[in-house]
Amino acid sequence: MEFQQNLLNYISQFLVAADESVSIAESVTSGCLQLAFSQMPDALLFYKGGMTTYTLTEKVRLLKVNRPGPDDHDGAGEAISQAMALSVAKHFESDWSISTTGYCTPVINSGYKVFAYFSFSYKGEIILTKKLELHPKTQALNAQLYYTEFILGCFKSELNRMLILK
Numbered sequence: 001m002e003f004q005q006n007l008l009n010y011i012s013q014f015l016v017a018a019d020e021s022v023s024i025a026e027s028v029t030s031g032c033l034q035l036a037f038s039q040m041p042d043a044l045l046f047y048k049g050g051m052t053t054y055t056l057t058e059k060v061r062l063l064k065v066n067r068p069g070p071d072d073h074d075g076a077g078e079a080i081s082q083a084m085a086l087s088v089a090k091h092f093e094s095d096w097s098i099s100t101t102g103y104c105t106p107v108i109n110s111g112y113k114v115f116a117y118f119s120f121s122y123k124g125e126i127i128l129t130k131k132l133e134l135h136p137k138t139q140a141l142n143a144q145l146y147y148t149e150f151i152l153g154c155f156k157s158e159l160n161r162m163l164i165l166k
Contacts, residue, residue, distance in 0.1 A: 007152055008040045014159045015046035015096075023092035024050030025063055025084040027076070028102040028116045032148040048092040053084070059101075063087040076101045076110065081117035082126045089121050097121045098155060104143040106136040114138050116147045120158055128158055 015022060024033050034050040037043060053059045060067060065083040081101045089097035102116030103109070114136050119129040132150060134143050 004149070004152075007149075007156060008036065010156055011152065011159065012040040012042055012046070014156075014163070016042050020095040021046050021048050021092075022096040022098065023048045023088045023094040024097065025088035025099040026050060026052045027054055027059065027084070027100055028104055029100045029144050029148050029151070030054060032144050033098060033100065033151065036148060036152060048094045051088060051091075059084060063091075076103060076115075076117065078117050078119075078129055078131070081119040082121075082129055085119040085121040085126060086124065089124065095123060098151065100147060100151065102132075102147070104138075104140040104147075112136060114143055116143075118147070118151050118154070120155060122158075122162070128154065130154065 022037065024037065026033055031052050034052070037047045037050070040047065051062060053062050056067075059065045059080065063084050064087055065080055081099050084099035084101060085097045088094075088099060098118065098120055100116055100118045103114055106112040106114055114134040116132045117129065118132070120127050132147060134146065138146075
């Protein structure tokens with residue numbers, strides 16, 4: 001697994017310069033984001049850690065998210081993604097957090113679709129939540145890698161946006 005080094009470098013440089021930290025709660029990406037952050041230069045200065053909670057039971061138990069409603073695809077919906085982001089930021093006491101939930105294979109609970117929700121929180125508030133949908137025939141690993149790369153790109157964009165706002 002190889003990520004765009006310039007993307008990793010940019011995120012690292014931004015967080016170090018801002019003296020801000022990040023933590024991650026993953027489901028559908030199953031550790032890929034945590035791997036990417038661990039590969040960033042000076043990761044020890046800003047990356048606090050993460051959790052992979054692949055099942056709804058573990059999201060409820062470890063991240064203290066509320067059980068989802070019937071439209072939340074068994075724990076893979078927008079509200080769950082947001083709750084995961086806020087919970088992991090609180091757990092690790094980080095400035096930023098990233099969460100992912102969804103499906104990398106089409107199953108009955110996903111309506112036979114392949115999709116992911118991801119959320120970013122900053123200083124205890126959700127600042128972005130998006131849904132990504134892929135073709136149902138996308139291979140699981142390819143879906144996870146695509147989600148990861150896309151989310152890292154979106155995170156870079158949010159960092160840029162925050163820089164402009166400051």
